[in-house]
Amino acid sequence: MPRAASQTALDSWRSRVRAAPGSTALVYFDRTLSVGETDDLSDAVAVVLKERGVGCGDVVGIALQNCPQFVLTVFALWKIGAAPLLINPMYHGEELEYLLSDSGAVGVVCDTREAEHVSATGEQVDAWSLATSSRHFQTRDDDRVLGPEPAAAHQADLVELAVRRLGERPGVIIPDPASCAFLTYTSGTTGPPKGAVNTHAAVLASASGFASVAGLDERDTVLAMAPLFHITGAVINAVVGLVSGSPLVLTERFHPEVVLDAFVEHHVTFTVAAITAYLSLAGSTRATPEVFAGVRALYSGGAPVSPATVESLERRLGHYVHNVYGMTETTSAVVAVPLGTRAPVDSASGVLSVGKAMPGVTLRVIDPDGSPLGPGGQGELEVSGPSVVPGYWRNPDATADAMPNGALRTGDGAVVDADGWVYIVDRLKDQINTSGYKVWPREVEEVLLRHDDVQQVAVVGLPDAYRGERVSAFVVTKPGSAVTDMDLIALARKYLAAYKAPREVRLVAHLPTTTSGKIQRRHLRSQNLNQQGNNMI
Template sequence: MAERHEPPPAQVGDPVSSPYAAKPWLGLLSPAQRAPVTPPPTVLHAFREAVARAPERTALAYFDGRTPYAEADALSDSVAGHLAERGIGRGDRVAVMLQNTPHFVLAVLAAWKAGAVVVPLNPMYKAGEVGHILRDSGAAALVCDGRAWSAYLREAAGGTAVRTVLTASDLDFQTRDDPRVLDSATAPPAPADAGAPPPAAPHVGDLHAVARGGRPAPDDPQLTAADTALISYTSGTSGAPKGAMNPHGALTYNAVRQVTAHPLPEGAAYFALAPLFHITGMVCELAACFANAGTLVLAHRFDAGVVLDAFLEHRPAYTVGPATAFMALAARPEATRDHFASFQVISSGGAPLPPALVERLRGAFGFYLRNGYGLTECTAPCASVPAHLEAPVDQASGTLSVGLPGADTVVRILDEQGGEVPFGETGEIAVRGPQVVPGYWGLPADTARSFPDGELRTGDVGFMDPDGWLYVVDRKKDMINASGFKVWPREVEDVLYTHPAVREAAVVGVPDPYRGESVKAYVSLRPGARAEPAELSAYCAERIAAYKYPRQVEILPVLPKTTSGKILRRELRDRG
């Protein structure tokens, strides 16, 4: 039984009639986790404090390359100066479409130093997706991979407000002795694009050369906690992407709460397993690392073998990633306990975490994978498992808790009419707190619908127990109606994950002339394992009600996913 701490008195203004506003989870938080925090106004402030405290400490580690804090500060100053020369200033939008490389970090810092708003873009987006976001955000600048610019982004940027482009090469910053590193005293200005574009085309320069150009930073834009730091576009798995406006203060609040919830020594190494363009990577890796003056370890994009090598080389203390990434790491034959021995905290976010996977990883590799829950609209985490506790599993459903809300956060469970349901009953999860965004960029109607009175209606279905542990059941839209019975895919997936042959599982509803909908499961198998569809269907039938088990099972080599690791049920549903 977890030790309970005496909660502080109810805050002024908490409606005493609401059991959720009474925050029962406070009794399970440690004193440090309950204590008030005073985050810096922006991540840029946190970064500059780290520069002042430890200028020679490595800020960015990228393969064999090391960039100290003072150098990262100077490099991003020069990029900010370049952006200012090109007319980018306070409130302008700078789109950044890069993998986990030093370029990404320098571009983000530079945009904020120029007073701009960062629009992170998934490098897997195609031309149409990029064009939509560039037009919707009104981005004035784009930072991207040079090959992608030549291949399709030049066309995608046509007809948008983009007037300046910086391109990057994955090979930059990999070693300290990169022969292409330019001396800052003699570096030429950013070159014009060799394609000799017409006058109306964007000015194109090389980010590496610009960073080494020695330009001074522009005047301090005096950004505040209330200013927008990011316009983070939702993944689009449930419709057209919408831009959530993440304030600077929301980033730093969650970053500092990450540091207090998972206390690590100052200067610890944070491994960027989640992509930095995703809100989880931006907050829990980049922002939290700088708030702790740590070293951010980068490895381009996820490759299980490369990641395991990097674990041994850099010996990080913290990482966070989706369950699918840890499945891939565990499946590598060379993976051993030693690969994970340096970690003090390993967290999962961005995708459901099956209890069977947690125990499989603990048994094989000796670490406990901590669950967490958050959305782009609440700037990553709004619930997590504190360092001194383990998440309980609901005995009735077999669902693993995603954690406890923070001290300043109120999570409620609501019925269809927006009224609170009792503890233990299922409903829509709603979140209120300093990490919740004020709304969607340019979409007042969607903002009013999703944030009534400033409270985020998540569209996720879940419940909370009387101690404050939060459980996520599924997305409202993913519920399957089989002969009038509700089937939540997560419950079926969790059963499938207990089968020793199953590596990944996703459950969807498919049309059925008799039942209306029936349950279909898509699975991929662990390396070397064998299982037949009928065997997996029967396995589930022995463990859950007859209306829940999958009548159809299809085995695929891998399941389709977003870059953040979420399995794309929509794509599977479209397969039929």
């Protein structure tokens, strides 16, 4: 892991370059880049970006999937003192324009497939775009790293430009640990998205702390299964691998069959991904314990995991999936299940623990007045420590509201027991009020997930003229299942008080999720439930 003198992930990377320039840094399908090659190419990209006018303190968007160009651009921006704005490549129109406008980004690096709409949007806010092809680096059919012409004919490809500038250096800049390393926007569930300022110090603290909990070092091979444009993928997949000395395996977009190939071909030992990704892998007929024979640790973050799901995955994959918890505002991981430890289940709610506080992290559970509760008390989780962001980008009011006195109020309902195990009961705003009774959706979901035919569940409160809100469940069943909505209502009534049991169950093909795997309950609330197949009681 990084030397004690390291204050940023770039410091740690430079130490790795000096110590082992010939070791493998990146693996992309059948091509590899050594540490030295990665450093040289990122220097050349930095030269190209400086020529585009990028200077210290500027923000540049990266709208790429998991490819080497993502890593090269991040390093290049850090080397010239600029900050990467992480952008979901699927963002179009107003979503993209809002991020570029609010962040003040001077440019965007994107895939050739997205170049046209990114360029058009950038023109609205005076930001240039530079395209690159995901097909670069994928083959050794020839010795060039050049690919086809980019979609926008007036733009030269990023890699093509970088290869022409190999050997040139951008000049030495040492980033201030308090400056922005990643600008990452929240999902905007409670208003417009807000830009979290993930500092260089916070990125290193999160990556180093998680690596120590998971026991990662240069003997591992890290698979970037989570998207790098999300804080989980950026920090506890990419940065963790790059600063711990591990090869980082990239597979562009997530596809279960491609990822299964990567586990075998590249001898993957470690990854972090949303539970939905693991469920997708488990759904393949090729997913057997033999495929994961070389794995040392699997972690899941971004969305709640039920005890039943963990048990099912362990039977299917041959490995226990450890929980990890974090937020955009905590620069990813702050709570994790220590490697080799099995998380306990909260007896009151049936919720599986997300772990214990990572090194340097302080947790409190507080009541609505901000007063701390003792062990076992249920309230809002508050987090403080070196990985918590100092605030939101150019938004002091939102900062003061979410981080009074520097501690982050997460909005998550939680319990911390006497042994330090953390249980996330639910988002506070998702609590259902039915006939004056309070219901946590997670508690209902955990019961429904006990059914062998149930794969995913989301429980929400929907408007009800009599009760105010009624408990409603959306359920994804396993292929070939014959379970009915009334079967599941009966199951819930067996284990829950009458007011907690869903009054309707809807069987659906899939649930809406964010890129990090979180189920978007607000989308379910907005759907019309008066369709055939619902039973309301």
